[in-house]
Amino acid sequence: MKYLAIDLGDKRTGIAVGDDDTSVVSPLTVIETSDVAERWRRVRTVVEEHAPDALVVGLPLNMDGSDGPRAKSARAFANELHDLTGLPVHLTDERLTTFAADHQMARTGLTHAQKKQHRDALAAGQILQDFLHSRAQQ
Numbered sequence: 001m002k003y004l005a006i007d008l009g010d011k012r013t014g015i016a017v018g019d020d021d022t023s024v025v026s027p028l029t030v031i032e033t034s035d036v037a038e039r040w041r042r043v044r045t046v047v048e049e050h051a052p053d054a055l056v057v058g059l060p061l062n063m064d065g066s067d068g069p070r071a072k073s074a075r076a077f078a079n080e081l082h083d084l085t086g087l088p089v090h091l092t093d094e095r096l097t098t099f100a101a102d103h104q105m106a107r108t109g110l111t112h113a114q115k116k117q118h119r120d121a122l123a124a125g126q127i128l129q130d131f132l133h134s135r136a137q138q
Helices: 036-050 069-085 097-105 112-137
Strands: 002-007 012-019 025-032 054-059 089-093
Touching: 002 036, 002 112, 012 036, 012 112, 025 036, 025 112, 036 069, 054 069, 054 112, 069 089, 089 112
Parallel strands: 002 054, 054 089
Antiparallel strands: 002 012, 012 025
16 A cells, blocks of 8 residues: 655644555655645645555654644644545654654754755654554554
8 A cells, every 4th residue: 555644743744655565665745834725735736646545644642642732733634634535544653753853864964954854754754664664563
């Protein structure tokens, strides 16, 4: 199956693609906008362009595993995404994925601004990688 992962943010939303046949995940893009309607338009465009079989949305749980306001927003986004696309939407724990993305870029020589441009797409890739890994273990 082909998956598209989304790391939802207020200003930047990371997107990655991958599949469970090869377990290859590729960071795709970052949608930069704080306008909710524009974010939805661009997410819809990316979904249409890549035609995934299912979607994966990062769930930003608190470190103790509880839901906070951001997790509730992600759940609402996932429900709307399902309604919009008709595709299955899986939520997966995204704790520490931004940390992992920063770690990947630590010795790349990129400037802070360049790292900021890539961070959310890499985090979406980590979300998808974690999701695929957990499915493979089941």
